[in-house]
Amino acid sequence: MTAAEIKTKAEEIVAKITANKSMLEKFKSSPASTVKGLLPSGITDDIVSKIVDAVKAKIGVDNISSKVSAISGLFKK
Numbered sequence: 418m419t420a421a422e423i424k425t426k427a428e429e430i431v432a433k434i435t436a437n438k439s440m441l442e443k444f445k446s447s448p449a450s451t452v453k454g455l456l457p458s459g460i461t462d463d464i465v466s467k468i469v470d471a472v473k474a475k476i477g478v479d480n481i482s483s484k485v486s487a488i489s490g491l492f493k494k
Contacts, residue, residue: 418464427471430455435476448473 444451448469
């Protein structure tokens with residue numbers, strides 16, 4: 418799996434995880450098994466690990482962005 422394919426899969430998984438609170442909680446408690454469950458069978462643990470890292474990074478960035486937006490919203494009032 419190429420880096421571009423990993424990025425694409427990670428983005429798809431982020432969309433699925435962030436759209437479903439229970440899946441997000443599952444990801445927080447067991448990221449590798451959550452991601453593995455969303456991928457086709459036959460994906461190696463090494464690739465799963467890379468996708469988990471990408472998903473964690475993206476979710477972290479999204480959380481920071483939403484917090485910054487919330488804080489900046491306070492100053493607009």
